[in-house]
Amino acid sequence: MPNSAPFFIRLQQCTRLTDPACDDVVVQLSFSALAHQSLPTFIAGQYVRLRLPKQPELQGSYFALASSPNDTTTYDFVIKAMHPLSEALVNLAVGEEVEIEGPMGKGFDLSEHQGKNIILMGVGTGIAPLRSVWLDLIQHREDYGSISIYAGFLSAMHHLLTDELRSLADHNIQVSISLATGHDDWQDPVGYVQHALAGNQPSPENTVVCLAGMNVMVDACTETLLDLGFNEQQILLNF
Numbered sequence: 034m035p036n037s038a039p040f041f042i043r044l045q046q047c048t049r050l051t052d053p054a055c056d057d058v059v060v061q062l063s064f065s066a067l068a069h070q071s072l073p074t075f076i077a078g079q080y081v082r083l084r085l086p087k088q089p090e091l092q093g094s095y096f097a098l099a100s101s102p103n104d105t106t107t108y109d110f111v112i113k114a115m116h117p118l119s120e121a122l123v124n125l126a127v128g129e130e131v132e133i134e135g136p137m138g139k140g141f142d143l144s145e146h147q148g149k150n151i152i153l154m155g156v157g158t159g160i161a162p163l164r165s166v167w168l169d170l171i172q173h174r175e176d177y178g179s180i181s182i183y184a185g186f187l188s189a190m191h192h193l194l195t196d197e198l199r200s201l202a203d204h205n206i207q208v209s210i211s212l213a214t215g216h217d218d219w220q221d222p223v224g225y226v227q228h229a230l231a232g233n234q235p236s237p238e239n240t241v242v243c244l245a246g247m248n249v250m251v252d253a254c255t256e257t258l259l260d261l262g263f264n265e266q267q268i269l270l271n272f
């Protein structure tokens with residue numbers, strides 16, 4: 034259930050994440066609170082329901098918070114134009130207001146897993162809730178063991194936050210980026226994230242895994258993790 038009654042946020046910035054030549058439009062949207070208001074705190078991995086007050090005919094839909102849970106001034110989202118509401122959101126003008134309900138969902142509460150190794154696995158816009166997790170983890174890096182991220186995207190034109198992902202090496206976080214469709218210059222894995230994970234054979238000992246993506250990916254990753262000796266209590270979902 035949502036933590037609060039619906040409220041409004043204002044768009045501050047819109048950055049396209051996919052290549053301009055790519056047919057898929059994915060953007061990073063950054064919103065701030067309205068004047069004299071603050072944004073509710075949240076747990077990394079939680080999501081909200083967004084609606085457009087100027088287009089009430091468009092049904093509200095769910096989007097994961099992609100910003101740090103330690104930042105109460107900004108809510109970031111990673112949104113792919115898929116249906117009428119997300120199309121309208123990616124075309125929103127700076128300064129426009131959006132109605133928001135939440136945060137909701139259980140999120141990925143890693144505070145009870147301090148001292149453990151952490152694996153984050155996400156594909157497509159599933160990278161959004163994981164971004165809020167890694168932004169939180171780098172502020173508490175010394176509280177955890179090894180941290181690895183397996184991210185999966187469709188192609189090199191879908192470079193969703195890949196520069197930010199690669200910069201996480203500075204925080205001793207290992208990142209593997211899989212492309213479903215590789216190309217001649219691509220040195221990293223080609224295929225799905227569960228194939229990259231199976232190739233690396235991480236030990237399940239003292240390790241938890243956060244999964245975010247479509248159901249088929251969550252199911253396939255769960256099967257691979259169970260094959261590697263992980264148990265279901267070590268596999269965390271944010272909803």
Ligand SMILES: Cc1cc2nc3c(=O)[nH]c(=O)nc-3n(C[C@H](O)[C@H](O)[C@H](O)COP(=O)(O)OP(=O)(O)OC[C@H]3O[C@@H](n4cnc5c(N)ncnc54)[C@H](O)[C@@H]3O)c2cc1C
Pocket residue numbers: 080095096097098110111112113114115119156157158159161162185186187212213224225226227246247249250253272
């Ligand atoms: C609670 C909730 C939160 C949501 N949050 C957001 C959000 O923050 N932003 C948003 O835009 N939408 C969100 N949605 C909407 C939903 O995720 C949309 O369906 C989404 O836009 C689909 O786009 P995508 O980027 O995930 O897929 P695509 O861009 O099509 O990416 C697909 C990825 O999945 C990989 N893949 C495909 N098949 C498999 C497989 N079998 N195994 C492993 N990997 C595979 C591909 O290689 C590729 O990397 C949310 C929905 C809910 C219910």
